[in-house]
Amino acid sequence: MGKTVPLTIDGKDVEAASGQTILEVAREQGIYIPTLCHYSRTTNVGACRVCVVEVEKAKSLVASCCMPVSPGMIIKTDSPRVKAARKLIVELLWASGDHNCLNCEQNGACELQNLIYWLEIEKPRFPIEHPGYDIEKTNTMIQRDLNKCILCGRCIRACNEIQVNEILDFSQRGSRAKVGPAFDTDYIDSDCYFCGECADACPVGAITFKQARFAGRPWEVKKVKTTCTYCGVGCQMDLNVHDNRIVKVTGNRAYEQPNEGSLCIKGRFGLDFISHPDRLTTPLIRKKKGGELVPATWDEAYGFISQRLFAIKKKTGPDSIAGLSSARCTNEENYLFQKFMRAVIGTNHVDHCARL
Amino acid sequence: MTNSIEEIEFTDVILATGTNTTENHPVISSRIKRAVRQRGAKLIVIDPREIDLVKYATLWLRQKPGTDVAVLNGMMNVIIEEGIYAKEYVENRTEGFEALKKVVEKYTPEYVEKISGVPVEDLKKAARLYAGAEKASLLYAMGMTQHITGTDNVKSCANLAMLCGKVGIEGGGVNPLRGQNNVQGACDMGALPNVFPAYQSVISDEARVKFEKAWGATLSAKPGKTVVEIAEAAHRGEIKAIYVMGENPLLSDPDITHVEAAFKHLDLLVVQDIFLTETARLADVVLPSACFAEKDGTFTNTERRVQRIRKAVPAPGQAKADWQIISDLSTKMGYPMSYASAEEIMKEIALVTPSYAGITYERIEKEGLQWPCPNTGHPGTRFLHKDRFSRGRGLFHAIEYIPPAELPDRDYPMILSTGRVLYHYHTGTMTRLAKGTMERCPESLVEIHPLDAERLGIQSGQIVKVTSRRGTLQAKAKVTTRSDAGMIFMNFHFHEAAVNLLTNPALDPIGKIPEYKVCAVRVEAA
Numbered sequence: 092m093g094k095t096v097p098l099t100i101d102g103k104d105v106e107a108a109s110g111q112t113i114l115e116v117a118r119e120q121g122i123y124i125p126t127l128c129h130y131s132r133t134t135n136v137g138a139c140r141v142c143v144v145e146v147e148k149a150k151s152l153v154a155s156c157c158m159p160v161s162p163g164m165i166i167k168t169d170s171p172r173v174k175a176a177r178k179l180i181v182e183l184l185w186a187s188g189d190h191n192c193l194n195c196e197q198n199g200a201c202e203l204q205n206l207i208y209w210l211e212i213e214k215p216r217f218p219i220e221h222p223g224y225d226i227e228k229t230n231t232m233i234q235r236d237l238n239k240c241i242l243c244g245r246c247i248r249a250c251n252e253i254q255v256n257e258i259l260d261f262s263q264r265g266s267r268a269k270v271g272p273a274f275d276t277d278y279i280d281s282d283c284y285f286c287g288e289c290a291d292a293c294p295v296g297a298i299t300f301k302q303a304r305f306a307g308r309p310w311e312v313k314k315v316k317t318t319c320t321y322c323g324v325g326c327q328m329d330l331n332v333h334d335n336r337i338v339k340v341t342g343n344r345a346y347e348q349p350n351e352g353s354l355c356i357k358g359r360f361g362l363d364f365i366s367h368p369d370r371l372t373t374p375l376i377r378k379k380k381g382g383e384l385v386p387a388t389w390d391e392a393y394g395f396i397s398q399r400l401f402a403i404k405k406k407t408g409p410d411s412i413a414g415l416s417s418a419r420c421t422n423e424e425n426y427l428f429q430k431f432m433r434a435v436i437g438t439n440h441v442d443h444c445a446r447l
Numbered sequence: 448m449t450n451s452i453e454e455i456e457f458t459d460v461i462l463a464t465g466t467n468t469t470e471n472h473p474v475i476s477s478r479i480k481r482a483v484r485q486r487g488a489k490l491i492v493i494d495p496r497e498i499d500l501v502k503y504a505t506l507w508l509r510q511k512p513g514t515d516v517a518v519l520n521g522m523m524n525v526i527i528e529e530g531i532y533a534k535e536y537v538e539n540r541t542e543g544f545e546a547l548k549k550v551v552e553k554y555t556p557e558y559v560e561k562i563s564g565v566p567v568e569d570l571k572k573a574a575r576l577y578a579g580a581e582k583a584s585l586l587y588a589m590g591m592t593q594h595i596t597g598t599d600n601v602k603s604c605a606n607l608a609m610l611c612g613k614v615g616i617e618g619g620g621v622n623p624l625r626g627q628n629n630v631q632g633a634c635d636m637g638a639l640p641n642v643f644p645a646y647q648s649v650i651s652d653e654a655r656v657k658f659e660k661a662w663g664a665t666l667s668a669k670p671g672k673t674v675v676e677i678a679e680a681a682h683r684g685e686i687k688a689i690y691v692m693g694e695n696p697l698l699s700d701p702d703i704t705h706v707e708a709a710f711k712h713l714d715l716l717v718v719q720d721i722f723l724t725e726t727a728r729l730a731d732v733v734l735p736s737a738c739f740a741e742k743d744g745t746f747t748n749t750e751r752r753v754q755r756i757r758k759a760v761p762a763p764g765q766a767k768a769d770w771q772i773i774s775d776l777s778t779k780m781g782y783p784m785s786y787a788s789a790e791e792i793m794k795e796i797a798l799v800t801p802s803y804a805g806i807t808y809e810r811i812e813k814e815g816l817q818w819p820c821p822n823t824g825h826p827g828t829r830f831l832h833k834d835r836f837s838r839g840r841g842l843f844h845a846i847e848y849i850p851p852a853e854l855p856d857r858d859y860p861m862i863l864s865t866g867r868v869l870y871h872y873h874t875g876t877m878t879r880l881a882k883g884t885m886e887r888c889p890e891s892l893v894e895i896h897p898l899d900a901e902r903l904g905i906q907s908g909q910i911v912k913v914t915s916r917r918g919t920l921q922a923k924a925k926v927t928t929r930s931d932a933g934m935i936f937m938n939f940h941f942h943e944a945a946v947n948l949l950t951n952p953a954l955d956p957i958g959k960i961p962e963y964k965v966c967a968v969r970v971e972a973a
């Protein structure tokens with residue numbers, strides 16, 4: 092910890108840590124400053140400027156997300172000048188794209204929409220210019236509608252600085268600027284790994300999960316925190332549930348370890364199996380060797396198994412019975428399974444298939 | 448893992464060997480890539496294939512498949528020869544150094560180059576970089592373990608790390624990355640033939656008495672058989688019944704044909720799963736189970752972190768959680784198990800499993816805890832062996848290089864290595880039903896080097912026939928320099944091109960893991 096920096100923010104004297112930005116200090120103090128391009132754990136680029144504040148003696152308004160504090164700073168986060176600037180910026184953003192919320196997936200969870208409401212903007216003072224891009228629907232996982240893109244660059248930093256997959260970048264600068272994979276290709280034709288980090292990062296409806304399209308509004312969806320069922324990283328994730336169906340999987344950066352909100356394609360887009368029609372829904376028994384597997388009740392199945400197991404145990408002993416547990420089942424289930432094999436059957440022939 | 452996932456990002460040198468991290472543990476690979484790109488860490492990759500991590504590496508050692516012990520011994524040879532090992536650490540915290548020194552003496556860089564193909568200078572550089580780092584994390588995965596010398600490979604990794612004083616420190620460690628979500632937990636819970644939960648040996652009278660008391664049953668003192676041994680015993684008719692919960696050994700086992708015959712032999716095969724898998728099709732009874740999103744419980748990740756899963760949707764039809772099925776069946780068989788919830792089972796686990804004693808659902812509601820967690824006031828353990836090893840002193844194992852069980856010859860002139868791809872998981876029963884993953888990777892491909900492809904008249908996309916002593920299959924070729932000349936690579940996610948028809952079931956004598964990374968094959972245009 093370095094030395095502290097005395098400063099005044101909205102009339103309050105505070106001690107900040109040196110190296111902190113104005114935004115960080117404000118948040119610690121419970122002062123709300125809106126942001127769009129700022130995305131924690133990535134570089135602050137100062138692109139959107141909705142986070143501007145007034146610093147006494149500074150010529151112009153400063154972007155609070157990029158500006159480190161210095162001793163004696165007097166900061167105003169809510170002056171008329173700040174308010175006017177924010178409003179102008181947000182109106183420009185609104186007018187620069189096709190922000191028609193009626194059928195947008197982000198409606199209700201959109202940071203731009205929230206900001207417009209918070210700033211009480213009736214309508215932008217500039218004419219709305221539809222950029223006229225085609226909606227990218229060439230893959231089944233991620234849909235891109237760059238008509239809604241506010242060029243905050245969060246997707247680019249998520250891809251390059253968080254996942255370090257190094258797929259996305261700005262393709263041109265200025266008013267023709269556009270985000271996407273190299274050579275302006277669609278995701279499916281690029282080396283994209285479909286981790287979905289960019290979609291989680293996008294504050295608006297420009298990058299969304301295609302399979303969740305029309306599958307439930309943000310406020311209708313229940314998020315259930317769980318652990319990914321695939322590899323040993325054990326990523327924490329939110330299953331987004333609507334009508335008893337998982338409509339999408341999102342990361343949550345507040346969950347911290349082990350994955351800090353990141354996921355890969357398997358955890359993100361690999362869960363269709365859950366609602367697949369081929370799932371087993373009833374016990375099946377093959378009464379005679381060579382016969383067919385036919386549906387049965389649980390009682391019949393338990394009866395059949397216990398009768399056979401008892402008979403085999405009696406005839407050839409407990410060590411003629413073996414159990415294979417699973418590295419995909421829970422701890423509780425593995426515990427019970429080995430307990431069953433050891434205490435009920437009486438054998439140590441129990442293993443799981445993870446050696447394979 | 449001895450250490451934590453988070454620490455990988457803040458270490459100085461990362462040695463990744465036998466782990467294709469970007470595909471198999473993608474989120475951990477982001478840590479590695481961030482360490483390199485954003486924090487100036489150095490990455491050493493030791494792998495026969497030009498995996499994606501190579502792009503981020505300072506050094507890439509491309510060894511011949513199965514020569515890992517030689518390479519690691521070679522690194523240690525250089526480190527000892529140049530006197531850059533952690534002398535004080537070796538003195539104070541380890542034993543067996545003299546024996547190790549003696550064995551690695553002959554693994555001079557020149558000798559190792561002959562065995563492994565790794566150039567002398569690269570080996571030296573890697574050795575110096577790893578030994579010279581203040582903090583260095585060694586990562587490995589199936590590329591180390593799926594060999595007949597798997598246990599030797601793992602011990603050699605530990606040798607190297609201890610020699611350089613990299614175990615028991617923040618940012619260091621020997622870190623196996625587990626392939627399946629709950630391998631760690633399955634082992635911790637005693638789903639192993641020789642131990643009860645928390646690795647308490649079944650042959651220890653003390654442990655057995657403890658569990659006999661806890662469970663109110665008489666327990667066997669005879670260690671059981673491993674999965675591959677079980678299949679063999681079934682083939683011989685010694686094992687008459689197998690109860691399989693949530694696995695598809697028919698596709699994951701080496702030498703599928705053999706296992707299928709063995710399973711058909713059984714008097715009773717019970718399979719409990721979410722789908723009618725290849726194995727379930729052979730069963731006498733199939734029990735429908737709930738998947739991870741339809742039940743409560745915990746998984747333990749590769750860094751020993753015990754984390755919750757939560758019921759999000761109802762199970763289809765009459766399917767039930769596996770723990771409920773076992774409880775019901777057990778009760779039916781005269782041993783009542785009456786748990787009202789998964790949480791109740793965890794309470795029992797905590798009572799008999801010292802490393803989980805401090806774990807409760809309440810404590811892991813927000814963030815998981817890493818075992819050992821011996822009591823409910825304990826914060827969990829980020830890295831192991833801080834001041835001492837579990838056995839006191841860290842033991843060096845002097846290990847000689849042994850070549851793979853089956854090497855190329857005139858009839859089968861190429862090496863086949865198997866593994867996973869980013870887009871699929873294990874035998875594919877789940878990922879192959881997903882639109883997205885199938886869109887990105889719809890079929891199995893045979894990775895073959897352009898030189899071999901030209902010699903054999905094979906082009907990308909063309910069907911090729913791959914034959915080993917055990918079987919044959921066909922799949923499309925992908926011509927790429929990722930795999931070296933003389934070697935092909937295939938994944939095992941697709942039953943249409945079931946690569947385990949080809950693989951060699953030769954086992955590591957201790958780990959009992961089959962040699963999936965090396966077998967001899969013949970490739971021809973189909």
Ligand code: SF4
Nearest residue numbers: 250283284286287289
């Ligand atoms: S899905 Fe992942 S890899 Fe693809 S562009 Fe988005 S962040 Fe990058």
Ligand code: SF4
Nearest residue numbers: 240241243244246293
């Ligand atoms: S696509 Fe989304 S995240 Fe990317 S620049 Fe546009 S608005 Fe920002």
Ligand code: SF4
Nearest residue numbers: 319321322326355358
């Ligand atoms: S999301 Fe990907 S990296 Fe994370 S646990 Fe699942 S499979 Fe592993």
Ligand code: FES
Nearest residue numbers: 128137139140156
């Ligand atoms: S949030 Fe500060 S400039 Fe965008």
